[in-house]
Amino acid sequence: MDIAANLASIRQQIETTCQECGRNPAEVRLVAVAKTKPAELVEEALAAGQTLIGESYVQELVAKTDQIEARAEWHFLGHLQSNKVKYLAGRTSLIHSVDRLSLAKEINRVWGKIGQTANILIQVNLGQEASKSGATVNEVESLVRSIALLPNIRIRGLMTLPPFCPDPEEVRPYFRQLRELAEHLADCNLPGVIMDELSMGMSHDFTVAIEEGATLVRIGTAIFGERQPRPA
Numbered sequence: 001m002d003i004a005a006n007l008a009s010i011r012q013q014i015e016t017t018c019q020e021c022g023r024n025p026a027e028v029r030l031v032a033v034a035k036t037k038p039a040e041l042v043e044e045a046l047a048a049g050q051t052l053i054g055e056s057y058v059q060e061l062v063a064k065t066d067q068i069e070a071r072a073e074w075h076f077l078g079h080l081q082s083n084k085v086k087y088l089a090g091r092t093s094l095i096h097s098v099d100r101l102s103l104a105k106e107i108n109r110v111w112g113k114i115g116q117t118a119n120i121l122i123q124v125n126l127g128q129e130a131s132k133s134g135a136t137v138n139e140v141e142s143l144v145r146s147i148a149l150l151p152n153i154r155i156r157g158l159m160t161l162p163p164f165c166p167d168p169e170e171v172r173p174y175f176r177q178l179r180e181l182a183e184h185l186a187d188c189n190l191p192g193v194i195m196d197e198l199s200m201g202m203s204h205d206f207t208v209a210i211e212e213g214a215t216l217v218r219i220g221t222a223i224f225g226e227r228q229p230r231p232a
Contacts, residue, residue: 003044003045003223006222006224007045007048007223008048013207014210017211028210028217029217030217030219031218032050032052032220032223032224033054033056033218033220034064034220035054035056035057035220037224039067039068041224042072045223046072047070050223051072052072052073053074054075054220055077055078056076058078058081061076061087061088061092062091075092075093076097079097080098082103088110089113089114094119094197095118095121096121096199097123097133097159099125099133099134100135101146101147104147104150104153108153112152116152117152118153120153120154120155121156121158122135122143122144123160124137124159126162126177127162127163132161134160137177137181141185144193149192153192155190155192155193155194155195156196157182157195157197157198158178158182158185158197159198159199159200159216160175160178162175166204168205171209172208174200175200175213176212179213182213196215198215198216200217201217203219203222
């Protein structure tokens with residue numbers, strides 16, 4: 001697998017899509033999702049100029065940040081249990097998947113202990129799928145208002161995992177809904193809330209997500225190949 005070539009292809013698709021829809025390509029960042037992939041492949045991606053790596057499992061992020069010496073920016077993408085928050089402190093620059101006040105309070109506590117502010121995204125379950133985490137659309141504003149009161153947290157935007165559809169056009173309404181929700185929250189002018197990030201779009205639908213305003217696209221398969229079974 002030629003990871004460098006895969007990255008170059010995706011970057012070109014991002015640039016082309018931005019040009020076609022009138023966006024600045026610099027507004028869209030590629031998150032290389034490395035879950036279940038060995039550190040060696042992450043190092044290949046870093047050597048090819050990729051700087052932003054996403055992980056979905058706490059233990060994998062901890063292991064890889066310990067093992068990989070090359071400089072990288074690490075984002076946490078997966079469902080996060082409150083009792084594992086402490087392992088992310090000082091290792092991740094953005095948590096994409098905050099979906100409840102109790103989790104935010106624990107992040108606030110842990111980051112407060114190290115004298116830092118945690119950057120987070122609020123995960124929204126737009127498809128109301130029982131198998132996925134995330135606040136409902138009706139819950140989001142109340143949740144954002146509550147989390148905004150925590151002194152060691154900065155809400156940077158929203159994230160969603162929409163229902164899977166083979167045709168990316170069928171997912172477009174979800175991406176548009178997330179952007180409109182972020183615009184509404186930005187208009188609320190809440191302190192500590194900066195709606196400048198929209199994390200949406202994966203390997204099969206990221207171009208549509210970019211057209212609808214994504215600033216972070218999470219791509220794993222198109223870079224690293226099909227996902228491997230999770231290590232025991």
